[in-house]
Amino acid sequence: MTTPHMTSRRRLLAHAAGLAGLAAVAQVPGGWTDSSPALPGTPFTLGVASGDPRPDGVVLWTRLAPQPLADDGLGGMPRTPVPVRWEVAEDDGMRKVVRRGVATARPELTHAVHVEVHGLRPGRAYWFRFTAGADDSPVGRTKTAPDPRTSVPVSFAFASCQAWDVGFYTAYRDLAAQDLDLVGHLGDYIYENGIGATGGKRGTQLSPAHGALVQTLSQYRLRHSLVGTDPDLQAARAAAPWFFTLDDHDVEDNWGADRSPTGATPENFLRRRAAAFRAFYENNPMRPSALPVGPDMAMHHRIDYGRLASFFVLDARQFRSPIDIGARLDPSRTMLGEQQERWLLKGLADSSSTWNLLANQVMMFQLDRLTDPGLQQLNPDTWDGYAAARDRLWAGIGERRVSNPVVLTGDAHVNCAAELKADYADPGSPSVGVEFVGTSITSGGDGSDNTPGGQEWLAANPHLKFFNNQRGYVRCRAAADTLTTDYVVVDKVTTAGGTASVRRSFVVESGRPALQDM
């Protein structure tokens, strides 16, 4: 813990550095007085993060939680508002502060702060930190999106499915060391299962409060706090701005719209969904406009990176029709909901970006799990279960002559790379896009490079070019002519200290939706 003496000295330095342009840099100028209540420990146990980068700013996040695993999910904070000072600097030593302000950490939001910073320069890295009472947070790095008129290559990574008790976040430790412009999380940030007294593979003592099925707001808050204490995850969140969408386990396995697969009434499920969404918002650097209203959260959004890349972050959970594999060809069914589907197609039509990246939860390409002729085994939960909606989406993409549509996917706990086909029944039909399915951070355990099931997938689906069953994340670089993708895998997650390596790399040439080896 920082001593008061050191802190006050550091604050003095920060003041001094900022003095020259104080009026210019302060979004909430003046009136900074330290009225923080005494806290039972350092409040920055959950680290810092940033999100949703734009050319002129980002969202900065932290949450005050001196006792992050307090059973009530409130982080050991008193139920009073606490002023939290924030600073953005051009250097990692926090000497050249360019923006600063004071945000209020409110008990209603478990003392999370979501600061929308404006007035930054496009396409450059910044460093930021928070101060509450006598404590400084760790310094985080973030980066603004480039100027919309420029064609600057974009380096990004995406991850998903990080069951905390199943293993260690070794993949995040590797991700944190990359020089990234953006990190996307595609869902299953938390899992709703009860975690035993020794924390599964983590071997950490946990209170009985972690052992129950996660259903209430306090429980979702506690689970996010538990996941948020992980140092590797904190390092990754502090290394680059993130974007988020959520998937089923962030609420309940296989939910869709207002439906729970385990028999809860729609009303009870919507209250559960409201609690899950709220805890998700509180614990991630999302725009304040994403704060859920009751059981609803505006999750789909767009992030533009200069002239090269646009990310369309999708919500394939909240508006979907009921699961019914028998009705997969029914055009009245929807995966995204009418409004989001219209928004997506309009956004794709308007986009002048070279690469249009659809970040979504569930597999887009048709995956028949069996080689048997005349027998298809498809997953009702993925786009295969909503094949008519998929056909409609890709017909719309084709009509709008969208430049280089690329799908980024989580959920499946395996790495897959596939070419998206105009007609999966006809192997000779043209490819219309490509899809990169990224494996899980931990879910599924150590895994193996291949499996008999994976071999069969490859044999049964000629458009599937790569399968791997290890844990890790996916790293991409979108440049003017190419999109390169590295599948980073770790050799083990069930014990700490695994090693990361690139298992396979692909390159996609602009204008040619095909997966080519590097």
Next chain:
Amino acid sequence: MRRTFHAAAAVAICWGLFTMPAAGSVVPDPPAAGSVAPGLSAAGSASRRLPVTPAGQILVVQANLQDSVRQADARDTRDLDNFARLLAEKAPAAPDALLLTEILGPGARHLANALSRATGQRYRAEVAGERSAFLPDGAVRENAIILNTGTMTVAAPGGFERVQDEDQAYVVAARRDGTLRVPLVAAHPGGDPAPAASQLADWLADRFAREGGVTVLGGDFRAGRCAVPAVDQTIGCAPQAFWADLTGPRAYTDAYFERGDAQARPHSGYVFARGDVLKAAIDTDMPDVSDCKAAFDAGRSRTADRDCRAAYYADEPFGWALLGAARDEQQSVVPAKLALDHCELAVRTADVMARVVNNTGAPLSRPVRVSVSEPLAATPAEATLDVPAGQAKNVVVNITAPRDTAPGEHRVTVTIGSEKREIPVTVTEDCVEPKVYATSFHSGFGPELAVDEDIATYWHSEYQPPHPLPQSITLNLGETKQISALDYQPRFDGNLNGTILDYRVYLSTDGQTFTEVAGGSWAADARLKTASFEAADARYVRLEGSRASGGSYLSAAEVTVR
């Protein structure tokens, strides 16, 4: 004058409802006519006046109105108007208190007015929420309490107690005639009902220890009585933890279970009372309204068909309970009559529960004897209920008869202490037997999904908490047939979890003795698997899995024999 006469006449007509003697209960005296009509009536209302409850009793209504989480739904009040009208038609008297869940502040006030008009009484929303169920701090407030201000008064101010991030409504009410006090809670757990019920009961005991009277905990507890959710809720099922806790050591009585003839119905609404339940019912003749809900939820009830517009209030039935002060010892036998029309593995089976509530300050012990005559059998035939002070205990007795028992009338004699009760038993012509059994299943993934000829649905054995293997699924073929193969279709949804890898097949003709006929290993894929064996007679076929893909659980999309 005319109005008073009308009300008194209505009481006389309805009084029959109150005088049906519930086993062990004291038959109440009719009220004096003068106490019936406090002279309150909704302005301009020409509706009939419902009678009011007699001194020493209160009529509590419980309803989950599903009118809070969607704003458009909450604004559309046709369902509340329907509820008020149907309640006035179906309740045996003017309700004294309503314990409501899933209703907002404006809805509760609207309902109080509608109920005033429908009953000729005057109702007020004593405790009710805001315009949204979701509070700024993320908690939920959608419980409410409405009182009949003609019969009830607020004895101690109400409010909300937060449990599982949900604000539970409470108030201490009392009859205006001073004959009964009732601490009331409208409860709706936000998560697992067991800790919620325990927390609420602790809080009630602590906060209202000196209030006396009948504490009433009513609301929607999210779950049926039985721990394993099934359409058929047997008396002897392992109960949900919250139910066992409230009706055991905490000495509450589940009104619908004991007096509402609702034992076998799956429902999640309850009135738990620490007092005497004189009579109770849930709205069993609710029309089939499954097609109404979508329009009402969307706030477009005007687009629903005529029947929906006339009758829909929610897809959960409301219920009511007539309650009186606790007696020192409350004995009950549930149900009041039995039908041996249900078979399990070739045996007719039904349960009887004998229960003693000890409201005294000293422990008491009551022997329970259950006698039946052949071919019926009772297990156990004898038991002792040792009931600590201020608690309740029960014993479940299983009544069985062979499946081929001749139809006819029998009786079970249940003696608790010195009190003897006769329970009529009917052996029916037919005996309904499940098509399939499983050693366990996860909620929403019952064994019937493995015999529904739909490859997209599947049985999944319980994994929360983990259940050790082996687990099994047993088909009931309905008659003895010669078979020589079992086909197992693993789940076909792209996930192999639970796909059986090491299996055994057993056959039985009588449901009691099972003989192993096949065993082996299957590949971890979703292809159809077959176990072949020498042709043999079987009425029951069991597929047991001792190793499966993914972990300690089994799944099956379809299991068939040939």
